[in-house]
Amino acid sequence: MGRSTFSQRLNSVIRDNNIRQVDLCKKTGIGKSAMSQYLSGAFAPKQQNLHALATALDVSEAWLMGYDVPRERPSAGRVSGSDAETFYFTAPDDSMENAHIPKGSRVLIQESNAPGQGQIVCFSANGAPLRLRRFHRKNGLILLSAASSNPDSLDPLIFSGEDLADGSLDIRGVAVEIVIKL
Numbered sequence: 001m002g003r004s005t006f007s008q009r010l011n012s013v014i015r016d017n018n019i020r021q022v023d024l025c026k027k028t029g030i031g032k033s034a035m036s037q038y039l040s041g042a043f044a045p046k047q048q049n050l051h052a053l054a055t056a057l058d059v060s061e062a063w064l065m066g067y068d069v070p071r072e073r074p075s076a077g078r079v080s081g082s083d084a085e086t087f088y089f090t091a092p093d094d095s096m097e098n099a100h101i102p103k104g105s106r107v108l109i110q111e112s113n114a115p116g117q118g119q120i121v122c123f124s125a126n127g128a129p130l131r132l133r134r135f136h137r138k139n140g141l142i143l144l145s146a147a148s149s150n151p152d153s154l155d156p157l158i159f160s161g162e163d164l165a166d167g168s169l170d171i172r173g174v175a176v177e178i179v180i181k182l
Contacts, residue, residue: 005066007041013057013064013071014039028052047100047180060177065100068116069176085111086176089122089130095154096120096132099147101178107132108177120175125157126168132175133157142169 014024025035030049037043038053044065045053054061054073062069091105099120101107109122115135123144124130133144140161146154163169 006044006064007039009059009064009066010053010057011039013059017057019057024053024056027056047102050100051180061100062175062177068119069174073177086173087111088179089132091132092129093131095146095148096134097147098149099134101132101147101175102180106179107175108179109173110176111173113171115171115174122172122175124170124172125159125163130172135171135174 014021021035021039022032024030025032028035028049030038030045030052034043034045034049038045038049044050050061050064054064057064058073059071060069060073063071087109088106089109091101091103091107094103097103101120107120107122115121117136119135120132121135121144122130122132134147136143136145142159142161142164143156144159145156148154159169164171
């Protein structure tokens with residue numbers, strides 16, 4: 001999450017909703033000093049405060065973090081303004097922790113078989129259990145990479161377009177929201 005993108009989006013939603021900083025502090029339980037640092041871009045919040053801010057402002061955590069997803073908080077079942085089905089998936093490991101998705105987080109997945117570059121996808125390969133990875137297409141190949149604090153621990157998974165066509169690679173959808181238990 002880029003601090004400047006987070007700060008810009010936080011300032012934007014506060015301005016759009018005509019919310020005073022002091023009122024947001026009361027609503028979220030976040031101290032005035034921390035809130036000032038978030039608004040200035042000096043620091044980005046940890047998961048607990050990110051969730052509190054997104055909930056209080058009724059925006060998606062992923063949007064607030066700078067991801068290219070809808071601003072509004074999706075509801076389970078359908079994403080607002082979309083006919084695509086959604087479902088919740090529990091992150092089975094810490095492979096996406098640097099994307100702010102720790103093990104055990106519930107991730108709202110919007111069904112899609114055409115993810116964009118860099119989006120986080122929920123997928124299964126060769127019938128294995130569902131997992132999360134960042135999607136990239138390069139030179140006709142599909143690369144699915146982890147976002148772990150130890151980048152050497154998980155090499156990117158590489159697939160061809162044929163793997164997608166024959167069902168060896170099954171992309172279920174893209175992550176649109178993260179719910180983290182505190």
